[in-house]
Amino acid sequence: MKTQQFFAVLGLAGLLLAAPACSDDVLDDIDTNPNRPETASLRLLLPQVETDAAFGISGTELAWYSSVFVEHTTGVHAQFEQIDKRAPGAFVSNVTNNNWSNIYATNLKDVDTIIRQGSIGSEAGSWRYVGIAKILKAYVLGIATDLFGRVPNTNALQGASNLKPTFDTQESVYASMQTLLDEAILDLDKPSAATPGNTDFFFNGDPAQWKKVAYSLKARYANRLSKRDAAGSATRALAAAAQGFTAPTEGWIFTRFTTASIGENPWYQERNDRSHLAVSTTIYDLFTTLNDPRGGLLVDTIPGGTRVAAPNGTALTDQGSVLYSRASPQLVNATAPLPLMTYAELKFIEAEANLRLGNRTAAYTAYQAAVAAALAQQLVPPAAATAYLAQVSVSPGAAGLTLSNIITQKYLSFFVYQPIEAYNDYRRTGIPALHNPEGAPPRRFPYPQNELDNNRLNVPATSPGSGVWWDDGTED
Template sequence: MKLSNIITKIGSVILVLMTFSCDSYLDVNENPNNPEDAPISGLMINSTYESANNVYRIGDITSNYVQYLASPNPASASDTMEPVSNNNTWFSLYNVMTDLVVLIDKAQEQGAAHYQGAAQILMALNLSMGVDVFGDMPFSESFNFETVTPKYDADEELYGVVMNYLDAGITNLQGETTASLGDDDFIYSGDVAQWIAFGNMLKARTMIHMKGLTGYSDAAVLEVLDKAFQSNDENAQVSFFEQSINPWADVARDNADLLLGGWVSEQFIQALDGTSFESVDPRLKLMVGTTDDDAFVGTVNGSGRGNAPEQGARSTLVEGQYYTSITSPILIGTYSEQKFIEAEAAFETDKPRSYQAYLDGIKAHMEMLEVPQVEMDAYLTSPSVGIGESAFTVDDIFKEKWVALFLHPESWNDARRFDYQYKDMTLPANLNPDLSGQFIRRLSYPDSEVSRNGNNVPTVTLLDRIFWDVE
């Protein structure tokens, strides 16, 4: 969306956030501002905007687990993988999904098939994000306002719901409509072809999670990918504006004001600076800041600042870079991620296609960050990256995808599927002893759920796996 169009919508966004945003299933009292009275345009504004914010909210949690970020404080719960109540993230997911239930119903009633289709794809996005981090969730009884203690549906069953929403959404986007999407769509400004491509990209993302399970098919993933993104121009993202800045820019700004956050993990620095791998990655300087001595120095997860108490002695997110400028987009799904999905799906049956997709994924991410061509070419042909088809392994795919998914919650899904086997990735210091020397596999359920719906909340530990996280 053009920045000018976004700015003209700021008043609408504020109105939607204050008036139309629906209560979650936990509140069944009559609400005079219930979004059943909201126009589908206002619901679309809020749903696209808040879906992107949900990507940030979950990424803010998981970025420490995959060692993009590290806490400056020793033994911080975010680093040491302690159980934390994620009430706000849980409610944010349900608030968006509740709005989407209303939007889908109203769009269907009005024959606005394109609104309905886009809303169904957003429902699949938010539901899948919730299942991927929490597992079983209330869904089938969550939006009828008949109970405050809905049952939990099984995570595997909810993945079937996700796929059904994606299929229905794509179908509706391909049909006739009484109302066309426009600037109330903060992701694609009403471009239906791009919504269809995004729906197929999300299908491929969802399907690749189930690799190794009965019924999974590499060929089916590749078939879906042929109908997905064709370039970075189709990336699913929401750009921000001066009045409502990118949340990662806010983290960087707060850190500069000594409200510490956004410190970069030593693992990430060393994976890109030539320590863990032979090649120095030119993206590093475009993704994180340097120390006061103009060096890249990371923070050890779980150890905090150690013997470097001064803020400028460690690399952090800094204002003004691709991920941290005020108007930077929140990336929901990218062409780069898609190419790495293709590389993984094609690896066993079509290694030439897999290797080319791997290289294309790196290139797409570098082009997005505007890496100079000479630096891009040097990296792609370096011995540890342009390794040739015969030496190419799945490990190479996961490593480069980890870099390209910087700050994105999908990276934690990959880390668990890959069993955290990234080169030189070690457990954080002061690890939660309940994890018995293992990496975390899921989030704990929010305290609010335990107190309100405790009889239905599954009994799980942080080591219990989501259904697709096979050993």
């Protein structure tokens, strides 16, 4: 045994003595598995973060909770029924763990990798990728801060070098989002060493379309600050909107869902796998009161052929979809497109901003264009759309146009895929009237338990009943 140990040590010594004869490059190659690269290329990262922004961040729990809160839908089973009925302990810190992790540990981390790698890293000069990534970062940060309030930003995404980031004020996060969008517009104009092509799931790398997305988002985020700076926010929103989407055929819409089980529209997956959400009486009654053709097109029937909406706060459990209507298969199906921002939304923003500034004629023109675009997007036939728009309750004229007209129609246009924006508008304007007898919805989402466990000293002390900065003016 000792002899064997000796030769083993001798052999090891020989290897150590011989090691200097090997070049560093050879040793690096020996230690590298070519089938497991340490860094992903921009072409691999971009489709991943785009899909995640549409599916995981805009299309799942954050949207479903918002949908119940703003009464697009009613929770009729499991956690969504409990949240709808304001059950104690239903909407607490553990419900947002996965969403927070997806935002920070997955999406924003990969987005920052694209920005760094495409600007100064291994694929430097890939400005088309960098510009798109900055737009995506602004969008995802926007969802995070709109729902949670103060969030990590300047000290976030630093890995092991800073595991306990501080939380930036929402005011500063909003300024950062606008800066990212400004930088993205400039980056998209630069000559690019590489272009995304078909790895860009939205526009095949077309910089002109991405710039319109950036300007449209700038208008959205400017208008969001209506309670903080009424005139200034309107002026900035209109300046940005002028360079945003220019036709109903334009918009930022994810259209790459498939019929494969892992590639389906997330709302379709929710309906098939969980069926926790039914159409709310609040929105269905609005459709009915306004003689809105969308009530018959976007709301499905129950067995027996009737449409029955679910009352928020008092609905019976109905996972089997036999008591209450769901969104129709025309609207929610495996390959249905999922909008992140539309031309209709941009025109509603223009209408609201002009109305705030007293520009009634411009406001009414934008409002009518917004409603018409929303109807077309939501599958309403042209003749039915024309009849709908002819009603005084829908088209009151420039002198009669109110903020309630604009936000109500915008609320209807967001059904079913943009409830986060409907929730943001409700907190900002109080429109439409909600009817849950258990009380008003939360005004923010709770910080996740994982963050409280690991970074408690930096997590703001808040309650779901307190507004975010653009809502109530405080930075709690």
